Amino acid sequence: MFNTKLNNFNIILASGSPRRQQFFKDLGLTFEIRLKPVKEEYPNRLHHFEISDYLAQLKSLPFKDELTDNDILITSDTIVWHDNKALGKPTDYDDAFNMLSSMSGKTHEVITSVCFTRKMSQKTVNAITQVTFKTLSETEINYYIDTCKPFDKAGAYGIQEWIGQIAITNINGSYTNVVGLPTHLVYKTLNSMVL
Numbered sequence: 001m002f003n004t005k006l007n008n009f010n011i012i013l014a015s016g017s018p019r020r021q022q023f024f025k026d027l028g029l030t031f032e033i034r035l036k037p038v039k040e041e042y043p044n045r046l047h048h049f050e051i052s053d054y055l056a057q058l059k060s061l062p063f064k065d066e067l068t069d070n071d072i073l074i075t076s077d078t079i080v081w082h083d084n085k086a087l088g089k090p091t092d093y094d095d096a097f098n099m100l101s102s103m104s105g106k107t108h109e110v111i112t113s114v115c116f117t118r119k120m121s122q123k124t125v126n127a128i129t130q131v132t133f134k135t136l137s138e139t140e141i142n143y144y145i146d147t148c149k150p151f152d153k154a155g156a157y158g159i160q161e162w163i164g165q166i167a168i169t170n171i172n173g174s175y176t177n178v179v180g181l182p183t184h185l186v187y188k189t190l191n192s193m194v195l
Contacts, residue, residue, distance in 0.1 A: 002028065002187070005194040012073045014059060019160075019180045020076060027183060029190075031074075036062035040077070040088070049126045051086050052077045052113035056124055060117040072193065073117040078180050080155030082108035087155045096145050096156035100163075105135035107170075108155065110178045116189055125189055127182035129173030131159070136167055 011031040013024055024031050038061070042054045055077035063073050080087040082103055090096035113126040144163045150156050157163050159171075159178040176183045 003191050003194050006190060008070060009194065010068070010071050011190075012063070012071055014063065014073060014075045017180055019158075023176065023179075023181045023183050023186075027187060034063065034073075038062060048081055049111050049113060049128065052079045052111045053115075053124050053126060055079075056113040056115035057122070060115050060122070063117070067117065067119045069119055071118065072190070074114060074186070075117070076112060076114045076181060078110065078112040078154045078177075080108055080110055082106070082155070089154055090151055090156040092151075093145060096150060097141055099156040100136060100141045100144070101138075103133050103155070104141075105133060107132040110155070110173075112177045112180060112182050114182065114186060114189070116193060118193075123189065123193070125182075125185045127174050127177040127185055129171060129175070129177045131168060131172075131178060132170040133167045134169050140166070 011029055012034050013021065013031050014034055014036065015021065016035055021033065038059050040055055042051050046054055056075050059075035059077065060073055067073060087099050090099055107130055110129045110131055111126060113124055115122065115124045148158065148161045150158055150161070159168065159175070171178070174182045174184060
């Protein structure tokens, strides 16, 4: 249940992700989708959640001059943090295989940052979830990549897909964050913005 004052605002989701769009519907939000291309590059000096924070904010820049007083633009970015480096979306089959192999039998972190931009202000929040994989066989990894083609997903996997059912032995933190949007933070932040 959102603050009724939110009805006075136009919520814009700048994401082509069907998972994020569905979460917004499930939250009961009235929103529009606006998409603008952004080259997702970040400075090498950034570390951990600084990367996803930076990219979520970067995605808001093309909209900066068109926001009205009643607009709330929401942009987001998810990375997988493993072995002290960020895993983004795999570039090809081999990249996806290598990512999944490196996470096999280990724990990694999924970090999602969400940026809320208004005409005169901006707020960025993030969530971190620890996910542990069982030891995966090459056959399992190949089957998953062949079947689900996870090339649009950070870390080369979707927790809601087959691999999530057979490989994840432990999760510490928000499940929806791993899918791609920490819905509890979106709810909390939007409500706080219109108090």
